[in-house]
Amino acid sequence: MRETIQIIDSQSGLPIDAEIFDEITLEHFIETQADWRPVVLDAARALSKDPNRATLIPRHYHWDWTRKEAELKMLALKFYGISCQGHLQGIMKVDTVARSCRLPEQQGKPLVYIDYIETAPWNIKLLMEPLGKRQQYRGVGSRLFEAAVLQSEEEGFKGRLGLHSLPGSEGFYVKECGMTPVGRDPHKQNLLWCEFTPEQSRRYLAGE
Amino acid sequence: MNPKRTMTLNLTDQEMVVLEELSVQKDLSKTALLRQALRLYQMVDARISRGEKLFFEDPDKQKAELMVL
Numbered sequence: 001m002r003e004t005i006q007i008i009d010s011q012s013g014l015p016i017d018a019e020i021f022d023e024i025t026l027e028h029f030i031e032t033q034a035d036w037r038p039v040v041l042d043a044a045r046a047l048s049k050d051p052n053r054a055t056l057i058p059r060h061y062h063w064d065w066t067r068k069e070a071e072l073k074m075l076a077l078k079f080y081g082i083s084c085q086g087h088l089q090g091i092m093k094v095d096t097v098a099r100s101c102r103l104p105e106q107q108g109k110p111l112v113y114i115d116y117i118e119t120a121p122w123n124i125k126l127l128m129e130p131l132g133k134r135q136q137y138r139g140v141g142s143r144l145f146e147a148a149v150l151q152s153e154e155e156g157f158k159g160r161l162g163l164h165s166l167p168g169s170e171g172f173y174v175k176e177c178g179m180t181p182v183g184r185d186p187h188k189q190n191l192l193w194c195e196f197t198p199e200q201s202r203r204y205l206a207g208e
Numbered sequence: 209m210n211p212k213r214t215m216t217l218n219l220t221d222q223e224m225v226v227l228e229e230l231s232v233q234k235d236l237s238k239t240a241l242l243r244q245a246l247r248l249y250q251m252v253d254a255r256i257s258r259g260e261k262l263f264f265e266d267p268d269k270q271k272a273e274l275m276v277l
Contacts, residue, residue: 001210076251098251
């Protein structure tokens with residue numbers, strides 16, 4: 001799968017063509033380690049020096065995608081990437097067997113579980129500000145999220161989707177995407193489990 | 209969407225009954241359910257091949273190892 005999509009150039013505010021694809025390779029994982037991680041760590045260091053902003057340090061600063069190389073062969077797992085201007089701008093891992101629905105009305109039914117989703121650090125305003133830089137692109141995370149919803153439909157899961165939200169992203173998933181905050185998961189660092197029903201995913205894709 | 213290939217699957221009556229029941233229970237087509245089963249089987253097999261073990265835990269927290277062939 002390789003399709004042209006649009007994200008937003010933050011400087012101009014205008015849409016720009018990008019590509020979403022699922023042929024992720026080890027080279028993409030290495031790119032996140034070589035190009036993204038130093039920037040994330042620099043931003044985390046800068047934030048940690050300011051007591052008022054230390055709580056904003058991204059919880060994903062230690063992620064290492066290269067550890068997932070063996071998972072590229074697994075049918076249950078799928079990786080998506082978004083590239084623009086020759087650089088990887090976002091990456092996501094979804095799992096179709098490890099989790100199932102928890103909402104009472106769809107409990108036990110299969111869903112697409114967003115295991116990891118990460119946007120390149122230069123696309124995160126919160127990380128660029130302490131480094132004195134401007135955010136490059138907007139909409140990368142949303143396009144990846146949308147791909148997961150579309151996969152759920154393609155799989156026959158009718159749009160059912162679930163994820164554990166990092167604390168800084170709860171507002172995005174619940175308020176902007178319209179997911180149901182089901183509850184804290186003590187087996188997953190007490191992160192908030194959020195879920196889409198078929199109706200919620202339909203409304204999300206329709207932009208309602 | 210990735211291209212898909214077609215195959216004929218011969219099942220006994222009993223197997224078909226189970227497949228149909230699970231399809232209803234999981235709100236999946238029979239094809240989607242079998243695809244899920246294959247993914248799960250591959251995942252379990254890969255982890256057991258790496259030396260990991262698969263356990264089920266009952267409500268009393270008693271663990272029982274599942275032997276997968």
